[in-house]
Amino acid sequence: MLALEGLNAHYGASHVLQGVDLEVPDGTITAVLGRNGVGKTTTLRTIMGLLPPSSGRVLLGGRDIAGWAPHLVARVGVAYVPEGRLIFPDLTVVENIRVAERRPAKEWPIDRLFELFPALRERAGNKGAQLSGGEQQMLALARALVSDPKVLLLDEPSQGLAPLVVRELARVIRRLCEGGVTILLIEQNMKLAEEIADRIAIMVKGRIVYSASPAAFRAEEASIRTQYLTV
Ligand SMILES: Nc1ncnc2c1ncn2[C@@H]1O[C@H](COP(=O)(O)OP(=O)(O)O)[C@@H](O)[C@H]1O
Ligand SMILES: [Mg+2]
Secondary structure, three states: OEEEEEEEEEEOOEEEEEEEEEEEOOOOEEEEEOOOOOOHHHHHHHHHOOOOOOEEEEEEOOEEOOOOOHHHHHHOOEEEEOOOOOOOOOOEHHHHHHHHOOOOOOOOOHHHHHHHOHHHHHOOOOEHHHOOHHHHHHHHHHHHHOOOOOEEEEEOOOOOOOHHHHHHHHHHHHHHHHOOOEEEEEOOOHHHHHHHOOEEEEEEOOEEEEEEOHHHHHHOHHHHHHHHHOO
16 A cells, blocks of 8 residues: 655745545555645655655555655566656657666566556657547556556546547556555546546645545535646
8 A cells, every 4th residue: 555644845045745644455545636736746846856855755555655756666566657648759658658667667567567558658759749639648557557566656647638548548448456456646637536446646736635436426526626736
């Protein structure tokens, strides 16, 4: 299990994470929703070690990894797919995957990745810049998987994708979870979150203020939405 306890983080004098408490049980998808600027991306960056927390714990299987360097966080099984995908435009699909592969992937060798993402097999020799948004997102996921993660942090993976591509993405994320990868998903697409997540959490001003099952969330969605999500 990944658990955040009283996590605080600052950008300079700006107190961005103000005591984040969140549990992401093994083998589940936990979605975090929230308005722009509340600290969702900062939460993932802090877990990944890209921003040192000022206090609080990041527990992975009971061990506190808060403040570890990113490569050490990766080594204990956490992978991060940043917002905007950030793939290398001048490298091919295969090269993009290979540069991320520090040691030969055990769980996710390239053949298995291509089974999960058949479109990438067809595009194997194409440059990153030549891919569609959906293919770029799949490549970003493939690149995260080569480190054989136990926990995958996804930052707004559906952003800018057409509805049909979002459907495909939903299937892939669900399959990854069923294959044993635990997922912390940041989303603006409430429908996607409701559809695939086991738990929905809402962040407001650097804190998790709400957490419920998708069914419970749906039942009170209208009021929750105006209270916490719409601008
Ligand atoms: N590199 C940075 N330096 C200073 N402030 C930042 C930086 N990145 C984000 N922030 C600020 O931190 C707050 C939270 O940002 P972020 O975590 O990106 O929010 P979200 O992902 O929920 O939209 C915002 O007020 C944002 O302006
Ligand atoms: Mg963000």
